[in-house]
Amino acid sequence: MLLKKYCDQLQxxxxxxxxxxxxxxxxLRAHTxxxxxxxxxxxxxxxxxxxxxxxxxxxxxxxPDKAERFELSYNLLSTKYGSRLLLKLTVGEGDVVPSITTLxxxxxxxxxxxxxxxxxxxxGHPDLRRILTDYGFEGHPLRKDxxxxxxxxxxxxxARARIVYEPVELAQEYRDFSFKSPWKT
Numbered sequence: 001m002l003l004k005k006y007c008d009q010l011q012x013x014x015x016x017x018x019x020x021x022x023x024x025x026x027x028l029r030a031h032t033x034x035x036x037x038x039x040x041x042x043x044x045x046x047x048x049x050x051x052x053x054x055x056x057x058x059x060x061x062x063x064p065d066k067a068e069r070f071e072l073s074y075n076l077l078s079t080k081y082g083s084r085l086l087l088k089l090t091v092g093e094g095d096v097v098p099s100i101t102t103l104x105x106x107x108x109x110x111x112x113x114x115x116x117x118x119x120x121x122x123x124g125h126p127d128l129r130r131i132l133t134d135y136g137f138e139g140h141p142l143r144k145d146x147x148x149x150x151x152x153x154x155x156x157x158x159a160r161a162r163i164v165y166e167p168v169e170l171a172q173e174y175r176d177f178s179f180k181s182p183w184k185t
Contacts, residue, residue, distance in 0.1 A: 003028065003083060006049060013047075014040055028085045034097045037089060041103050044076065044085065052076040052085050055100075058110035060118045064144045068092045070120050074100075091120065099125040117142040136165065 007023040010030070017036035022029050032040050044052045054077040061071045068090035076085040091097055099122040100107045111122045112131040119140035122128055130137065138151045149168045157164045 009049065010044070014043060026083045028083065029088070030085065031088050034089055034091050034095060037087075038098050038100060038103065040087065041074070041076075041100055044087075045103060050078055050085075051080045052078045054079055055104040055106055055110075056084075058107060058114060060114040060120055060142075062118055062142065062144050066090070068095070070095075070118060072097065072114070072120065093119070094121075096121050096123045098123050099128075101126060116140070119143065 003023045003026060007021050007028060010028070011018065011021045017040050018030050018032050020029075020031040030040075044050045055074065056077050057073075057075040059073040059075070061073075063069050063071060069092060071088060071090050074085075074087040076087065077083075078085070089097075097120060099111055101111065101124075108125075108127070109131060111125055112128060114120045115122060115125075115128050116130045116132050117140055129135075133141065134154070136152075139146055141150070151168065152165045153168045154163055154165050156162070
């Protein structure tokens with residue numbers, strides 16, 4: 001009952017910033033936009049009625065058929081009240097999301113991961129560079145339109161005594177299967 005009351009209070013307080021708020025069990029779900037993200041997170045972190053002071057995770061998903069193809073989910077925990085908040089927002093390719101590292105320093109590596117693997121750009125991030133892929137890596141491998149073989153192949157060249165990058169080549173040659181079967185007469 002208290003969570004439902006807080007859900008209504010949150011909807012009233014942030015009516016212009018949240019598009020949807022719902023409660024189920026001890027969990028809250030809310031939707032916002034990239035432009036309202038920092039304000040919403042500042043409110044729910046500092047408001048004495050919520051105190052969602054711990055950022056557990058930032059998850060990013062790719063839906064290439066949608067106009068706003070990337071969905072970001074911020075999973076927050078209120079250590080005082082023992083409840084969770086899942087704050088979601090969607091952005092299109094090339095859109096900018098404000099960094100929340102000033103509010104939650106732990107978001108640093110989570111935002112770097114979303115940038116590295118999906119290409120979601122975080123404005124104001126102190127060190128937005130690759131974290132899981134190689135520095136010379138091209139593209140973002142968790143996008144649904146990323147080729148399964150990748151673009152470049154890294155291998156060690158004995159003659160040069162170093163790692164070289166080459167375009168991916170398929171090792172299998174074209175095979176023609178239009179021959180007569182030996183089992184048919």
